[in-house]
Amino acid sequence: MTSMDTAPAIVPDFGNEASEGRKLAIICSKGSLDMAYPGLILANAALGEGVETHLFFTFWGFDMINKKTMGDLKFTPLGNPATHMPQGLGGLPGITHMATSKLKKSIAELDVPEVPEFLEQIVASGGHLWACRMSADMNHLTEEDLYEEVEGIISASDFIEKTEGAQLLFI
Amino acid sequence: MPVTTIDGRQVHVNEEGFLTEPSEWDEGLGKALAAQIGIDMGDEHWKAIRFLREDFAAQGETPTLRRVTVAGGIPTKALFQLFPQKPAKKMAYIAGLPKPHGCV
Numbered sequence: 001m002t003s004m005d006t007a008p009a010i011v012p013d014f015g016n017e018a019s020e021g022r023k024l025a026i027i028c029s030k031g032s033l034d035m036a037y038p039g040l041i042l043a044n045a046a047l048g049e050g051v052e053t054h055l056f057f058t059f060w061g062f063d064m065i066n067k068k069t070m071g072d073l074k075f076t077p078l079g080n081p082a083t084h085m086p087q088g089l090g091g092l093p094g095i096t097h098m099a100t101s102k103l104k105k106s107i108a109e110l111d112v113p114e115v116p117e118f119l120e121q122i123v124a125s126g127g128h129l130w131a132c133r134m135s136a137d138m139n140h141l142t143e144e145d146l147y148e149e150v151e152g153i154i155s156a157s158d159f160i161e162k163t164e165g166a167q168l169l170f171i
Numbered sequence: 172m173p174v175t176t177i178d179g180r181q182v183h184v185n186e187e188g189f190l191t192e193p194s195e196w197d198e199g200l201g202k203a204l205a206a207q208i209g210i211d212m213g214d215e216h217w218k219a220i221r222f223l224r225e226d227f228a229a230q231g232e233t234p235t236l237r238r239v240t241v242a243g244g245i246p247t248k249a250l251f252q253l254f255p256q257k258p259a260k261k262m263a264y265i266a267g268l269p270k271p272h273g274c275v
Contacts, residue, residue, distance in 0.1 A: 009175045009188070009207060010173060010175045010184050010186075010187070010188035012187045012189060012208070012260070020256075041274055044275055045274065045275075048236055048257065049257055050255075050256030050257050111237065111238065111275070112275045113275075118275075121247055124247035124251075125236075125247055126251060
């Protein structure tokens with residue numbers, strides 16, 4: 001059915017007021033390639049919706065912001081039944097390398113960037129990156145070792161304080 | 172689909188107000204659409220909107236924010252300044268195109 005109208009025109013509700021004040025906190029605790037992406041994709045999506053977004057990198061998630069490892073995260077089918085491969089294969093030499101290349105290729109085919117470039121995009125979109133104090137101390141790492149856009153190495157309680165009222169995701 | 176009057180002409184829109192017939196669009200309409208959501212179009216805005224139109228014509232889908240940056244050459248940061256809060260959706264609206272479907 002077609003309805004005719006005069007003014008007012010139908011204008012999308014971009015919900016600026018509703019999303020103002022909405023916050024999302026994402027805790028990234030994994031350092032494997034497949035587990036790095038969920039947090040990055042959700043952070044990027046939230047920023048695109050005008051949501052203030054903070055990422056906290058802790059434990060293995062530190063590999064996502066450690067300059068030495070961030071471009072070289074790996075994926076292994078070992079211990080991951082969701083690949084539907086015989087588990088015995090997972091331990092063969094070269095399998096991790098092969099699986100990593102394959103996953104990277106699938107991701108690139110979708111025009112989704114690699115981890116360092118993805119972080120750059122998140123920061124350009126207004127996202128905040130934080131490193132976990134305990135993880136830094138455990139690994140004897142300082143801000144020098146981390147991706148330069150990380151805003152600081154902070155304690156867990158600092159992060160909880162910064163993200164007061166936020167919705168929280170633990171990955 | 173409803174028909175609404177924008178800039179003195181009737182256009183087809185969906186229930187949210189996005190144009191459903193990209194061919195009904197021209198830059199005059201784009202300017203009026205932008206004004207509806209509080210955006211005053213400048214040269215930088217037009218650069219982005221023209222990229223959206225061209226890319227949609229070539230690819231058959233609305234480019235995502237990342238694509239506007241990578242293929243259109245406009246930095247993400249600038250897009251957030253030009254079209255605050257929800258740049259991808261706002262650009263699509265002004266360009267008279269559907270919302271982008273891609274996740275990234």
